[in-house]
Amino acid sequence: MVLMNGKNPLEVEISGLRLLNPTMLASGMLGLTSCMMREVARAGAGAIVTKSVGLKPRDGYKNPTVVQVRCGLINAMGLPNPGIRLFRAEIERLRDLDVPLIVSVYGFSPEEYVQVAWEACRAGADAVELNLSCPHVKGTGSEIGQDPDVVREVVREVKHRIDKPLIVKLSPNVTSISEVSRAAAEAGADALTAINTVKAMAIDIETARPILANRIGGLSGEAIKPIAVRCIYEIYEEVDVPIIGCGGISDWRDAVEFMLAGASAVQVGTAIAYKGLGIFKSITDGIKYYLEEKGYGCVGDIVGLAHQR
Numbered sequence: 001m002v003l004m005n006g007k008n009p010l011e012v013e014i015s016g017l018r019l020l021n022p023t024m025l026a027s028g029m030l031g032l033t034s035c036m037m038r039e040v041a042r043a044g045a046g047a048i049v050t051k052s053v054g055l056k057p058r059d060g061y062k063n064p065t066v067v068q069v070r071c072g073l074i075n076a077m078g079l080p081n082p083g084i085r086l087f088r089a090e091i092e093r094l095r096d097l098d099v100p101l102i103v104s105v106y107g108f109s110p111e112e113y114v115q116v117a118w119e120a121c122r123a124g125a126d127a128v129e130l131n132l133s134c135p136h137v138k139g140t141g142s143e144i145g146q147d148p149d150v151v152r153e154v155v156r157e158v159k160h161r162i163d164k165p166l167i168v169k170l171s172p173n174v175t176s177i178s179e180v181s182r183a184a185a186e187a188g189a190d191a192l193t194a195i196n197t198v199k200a201m202a203i204d205i206e207t208a209r210p211i212l213a214n215r216i217g218g219l220s221g222e223a224i225k226p227i228a229v230r231c232i233y234e235i236y237e238e239v240d241v242p243i244i245g246c247g248g249i250s251d252w253r254d255a256v257e258f259m260l261a262g263a264s265a266v267q268v269g270t271a272i273a274y275k276g277l278g279i280f281k282s283i284t285d286g287i288k289y290y291l292e293e294k295g296y297g298c299v300g301d302i303v304g305l306a307h308q309r
């Protein structure tokens with residue numbers, strides 16, 4: 001990696017988390033086993049976010065759980081995961097990982113969020129990402145994340161109980177993402193991830209039935225990129241907390257656009273299915289090329305530039 005004046009231009013620090021480059025694996029993609037997460041780190045991701053994990057094991061929904069549409073995927077997996085007690089072993093196996101490990105957690109009450117987050121930290125998580133935004137499981141995710149008062153309560157409770165950076169992942173399926181971001185920031189969030197998937201569905205015209213077993217799911221991929229950019233732009237205007245951009249990023253130009261809107265780092269999910277793990281390195285190389293071409297010294301120089309009037 002080329003260093004400018006001894007400093008790596010791609011390095012970012014997000015509330016105590018040091019990333020050698022600003023790309024991260026998004027939650028839900030390849031983040032269930034230590035082997036896969038090591039593979040993603042080896043491919044060049046600057047940090048890893050695990051699949052969301054809860055207090056108890058969950059099977060998730062019956063198939064079909066994912067359908068490909070024109071500009072992305074609609075999924076309703078139903079948060080399948082082994083539960084934190086079993087997942088602890090995967091976290092412990094990654095203690096020597098050379099990039100930060102962020103454990104994504106969900107719960108059906110503030111107490112459950114606290115318990116899972118606490119156990120994740122005890123097992124060795126470098127940070128916790130609260131999933132307040134899954135759009136397709138009753139009683140958690142965006143059902144919690146759409147009410148600013150509940151967001152405030154969950155974030156405050158978890159923040160009190162853990163000593164690692166707390167990231168809050170927000171849903172675009174709300175009337176005002178600014179209002180929700182303010183609630184999370186006031187309650188102590190160290191960073192915000194925006195966005196999770198956008199509520200969506202697909203119907204098979206031959207059978208006249210919804211395709212997903214859960215009928216409604218969340219849209220990801222290129223189709224949601226402009227929604228994510230708008231959300232990041234609005235959050236950046238509202239709060240002074242680092243933002244991690246996510247939603248439809250499929251190349252370095254998308255990543256730069258997210259940064260200009262206000263993101264300090266970016267997460268990549270669906271594009272891995274289309275482009276493979278090489279996407280992390282190609283995004284990182286592209287950002288570096290952009291910084292050099294435009295004469296910027298580091299990633300921080302372009303964060304939020306689109307807000308200058």
Ligand SMILES: Cc1cc2nc3c(=O)[nH]c(=O)nc-3n(C[C@H](O)[C@H](O)[C@H](O)COP(=O)(O)O)c2cc1C
Nearest residue numbers: 026027028052075131195196220221247248269270
């Ligand atoms: C199959 C699948 C599973 C996902 N599982 C999770 C999850 O467990 N927790 C979470 O916070 N987000 C989950 N997501 C949402 C992604 O992390 C991301 O927010 C979203 O897909 C938008 O980014 P993308 O367009 O780069 O995929 C999932 C997405 C997909 C496609």
